[in-house]
Amino acid sequence: MERNREDDVLGARLRDAVRLAQNGGRPRFIGFLDERQADFVQHTMKQLFCENYMLWGGYDDAERVVFGVFPDFLVPDASAFPIEALTVSFRRADTLTHRDFLGSFLSKGIERETLGDILVEEGRCVLFVRSEIADFVRNQTDKVGRVGVKLSPGAEEPLPAAHRFEEFQSVVASARLDCIVAAAIGSSREKAGEIIRAGLVMVNHEVSTSLSAAVSPGSKLSIRGKGRFIVDRIGPLTKKGRLSIAGRKYI
Numbered sequence: 451m452e453r454n455r456e457d458d459v460l461g462a463r464l465r466d467a468v469r470l471a472q473n474g475g476r477p478r479f480i481g482f483l484d485e486r487q488a489d490f491v492q493h494t495m496k497q498l499f500c501e502n503y504m505l506w507g508g509y510d511d512a513e514r515v516v517f518g519v520f521p522d523f524l525v526p527d528a529s530a531f532p533i534e535a536l537t538v539s540f541r542r543a544d545t546l547t548h549r550d551f552l553g554s555f556l557s558k559g560i561e562r563e564t565l566g567d568i569l570v571e572e573g574r575c576v577l578f579v580r581s582e583i584a585d586f587v588r589n590q591t592d593k594v595g596r597v598g599v600k601l602s603p604g605a606e607e608p609l610p611a612a613h614r615f616e617e618f619q620s621v622v623a624s625a626r627l628d629c630i631v632a633a634a635i636g637s638s639r640e641k642a643g644e645i646i647r648a649g650l651v652m653v654n655h656e657v658s659t660s661l662s663a664a665v666s667p668g669s670k671l672s673i674r675g676k677g678r679f680i681v682d683r684i685g686p687l688t689k690k691g692r693l694s695i696a697g698r699k700y701i
Contacts, residue, residue, distance in 0.1 A: 486655030508578035
């Protein structure tokens with residue numbers, strides 16, 4: 451995994467958390483973390499030979515998660531995490547998006563690390579926050595943009611869908627990154643190559659500048675200015691020896 455300054459800082463925090471949990475006898479928590487940081491956590495824990503940890507975002511398959519490391523005598527437990535769910539209610543006629551909610555909270559001085567997933571549907575938003583800011587969010591939020599809202603603790607199942615997708619299918623020459631990017635965004639391979647060489651493409655949360663890098667099923671692509679994609683299927687071969695592929699774009 452390619453390292454950067456942020457990785458070094460997070461790595462130091464992780465090592466401190468492991469040491470404090472082992473010596474202090476109580477769990478230690480870091481985050482919310484994004485998907486790339488969560489991957490880095492798992493890589494670092496392998497290096498530290500630490501298995502008594504858990505990543506939890508308040509519900510199964512959360513995208514943003516909190517890292518919790520536990521003393522050896524405690525089994526990692528989701529209920530121990532300092533995470534609270536909040537429900538925001540608003541008129542179904544009003545249109546609010548993830549960006550609207552995130553912008554509203556950040557404008558109040560709330561740090562991104564204290565905010566987890568924000569799940570939005572008509573008339574309702576469920577968000578996950580660090581426990582230490584839950585009261586502040588409830589007491590300081592009566593509008594998102596110009597829309598009046600009402601906050602209440604907890605969340606009823608089923609939760610709003612985390613994402614909506616638009617499916618795409620194509621036929622490509624190979625599973626090279628430039629071919630897959632071109633298919634995902636509906637461009638030529640030449641244009642896709644320019645985007646990749648410019649460092650605007652991430653594969654599984656890592657920047658890739660290699661046009662010939664192999665893409666496998668399940669890969670997540672982030673293409674700056676174009677969106678995020680999941681490659682669900684590569685193959686089978688067509689009668690002309692080309693690859694059929696299928697995937698989804700986050701919308």
